[in-house]
Amino acid sequence: MIKEGSKVKFDYTLTVDGKTADTSAGRGPLEYVHGAGHIIPGLEEELTGMKVGDKKTVKVSPEKGYGKVLPEAIRRVPKEAIGGAENLKVGDMVGASNAGHTFRAVVKEITDKEVVLDFNHPLAGKELTFDVEIKEIN
Structure with missing residues (x-):
């Protein structure tokens, strides 16, 4: 048991x-x-x-x-801060790291200057x- x-x-x-x-x-x-x-x-x-x-x-x-989906886990990032931003599509998964931790985010939106990233777990x-x-x- x-x-x-x-x-x-x-x-x-x-x-x-x-x-x-x-x-x-x-x-x-x-x-x-x-x-x-x-x-x-x-x-x-x-x-x-x-x-x-x-x-x-x-x-x-x-x-x-x-x-739950946390609104604070959705971030607007300047395009120039993301390598290869010109090749991204909505729905793509990207990786980021901060202080030795690796995070994954889903691209939610792309504008002329920014990429909107969702760091919430996909589920x-x-x-x-x-x-x-x-x-x-x-």
């Missing part, structure tokens, strides 16, 4: 807005330590007490998933649906 400190392997399919966003199919089960904060809180809570072979569909709210503000099957517990 899954409890604090259990090493768990599980298969999953993540559905967001009716589309498959991620799956362990073809890659093998995801492995994590229960209670260590390796997976989002809403999913971890729902896996507590499950046994090998158990299957479950779990709905996770944004608050217990990747959080922020989304309800997540996980179909899980527990494969192994140690």
Whole structure:
């Protein structure tokens, strides 16, 4: 039975807005330590007490998933501050670093002088649906 400190392997399919966003199919089960904060809180809570072979569909709210969309995480950046800005398109993913931390952002808008970048997690503000099957517990 899954409890604090259990090493768990599980298969999953993540559905967001009716589309498959991620799956362990073809890659093998995801492995994590229960209670260590390796997976989002809403999913971890729902896996507590499950046994090998158990299957479950779990709905996770944004608050217990990747959080709400934070307006302060959307930034307007001068085009000249971004290398290769002339090649960017809306929807592109770009990387940035600050004080040794690397961040990813999605290009939301491009004007003559600026690029609007969204540093929110791509799944922020989304309800997540996980179909899980527990494969192994140690």
